[in-house]
Amino acid sequence: MTRATRVADLGEAGLLAAIGGLLPRGRHTLVPTGDDAAVVAAPDGRFVVSTDVLVEGHHFRQGWGTAEDVGWRAAMQNLADIAAMGAVPVSMVVALVLPPAQPVEWVLGLARGLAQACGPLGVGVDGGDLSAGEGVVVAVTVHGLLEGRAPVLRSGARAGDVLAHAGVLGHAAAGYAVLAAGGRESAAAGGPVDDELVRDFLRPRPPLDLGPAAARAGATAMMDVSDGLLRDGARLARASGVVLDLDPLTTTVPHALDRLGPAARRLGVDPQEWLLTGGEDHGLLATFPAGTALPAGFRRIGRVTAGEPGVLLGGGVPDVAGQGWDHFGG
Structure with missing residues (x-):
């Protein structure tokens, strides 16, 4: 097989055989890929399940990163949803649409990226499906244990709860902006910091271990920040019927403002915009009872108060319509 070999040249059976040897078997996988369905142990009788898709031209562009990057990102954005429930991911299945x-x-390369993300975590890639189509679509369903x-x-x-966040804010949005301004050449021109932001967009590193840690510490609510702090914060506020009162970013995440500053100045962007509305970092937003010792990796960014559900920023209510990522609104 050469680098010019196409999917059509191998056919479905040949492609499955080529992929199969690259994918990891999870520590809870009893029957891996190869049968009509996989079998995965569920020691406490429950599974946490989440699914997501990456669509070429909408979520990724092949010229911006490697196939390994796409596989990594497809895995991590789903693993973060499991962690946000306080669970530990153990298994995933992947469906591919390929021209x-x-x-x-x-x-x-996509399979290698999935393995790079899942293998060290003991998460099995336990099957899926292949189909032909006009563009690449990667659909991932992941299971976790509570x-x-x-x-x-x-x-x-x-x-009365404390509002806290773990992970990074604004890095993926900044990396996307750098790429959109001129691709990898733009990142190289901006130096090591810009290049690192691009890597954070292509390969997010959600704090997966902190989801279960937050659950053990008594977190009262939690979610994955995939669509921006304001938009996702408003979702949590509405679900709980509370107000999330954010402290000033200059006091809660000054290091993040410093990190994003050079790229923001070069592109003419207020770095707070990336921090508040940028998605796809896949950090964890959580609330804890007052007086709780926050798990290492979480930092306080505000408090929970009573009132009309929403997010308060600097004493005011930001307009979250159009803020953050919306799959149908951009």
Whole structure:
């Protein structure tokens, strides 16, 4: 097989055989890929399930990164949803839509990216489906275990709780802006910091271990920040019927403002815009009872109060319509 070999040249059976040896088997997988369905152990009788898709031209562009990057990102954005429930991811299945002319090497790179994300975590890639189509679509469904704990929902925040965040804010939005301004050449021109922001967009690193840690610490509500702090914060506020009162970013995340500053100045953007509305970092937004010792990695960014559900920023209510990522609104 050469780098010019196309999906159509191998056919479905050949492509499955080429992919199969690259994918990891999870620590809870009893029957891996190869049968009509996989079998995965569920020690406490429950599964947490989430699914998501990446669509070429909408969520990624092949010229911006490698196939490994796409596989990594497809895995991580789903693993973060499991962590946000306070669960531990254990298994995923992946469905691919591929043009017949798609190079096989790109598909194998995607499989390697999935393995790079899942293998060290003990998460099995336990099957899926292949189909032909006009463009590349990567659909991932991931399962997780609660390990005897109750799930942490969006609806549990109460007035008096502390609002906290783990992970990074604004990096993916900044990396996307750098790429949109001129591709990898723009990142190189901006120096190491811009290049690192691009890597954070292409390969997000959600704090997966902190989801279960937050659950063990007594988190009352939690969610993955995938569509921006304001938009996702408003979702949590509405689900819980509370107000999320954000402290000034200059006091809660000054290091993030410093990190984003050079790229923001070069592109003429207020870095606070990336921090508040940028999605796809896949950090964790959580609330904890007052006086709780926050798990290492979480930092306080505000408080929960009573009132009309929403987000307060600097004493005012930001207009979240059009803020953050919307799959149908841009």
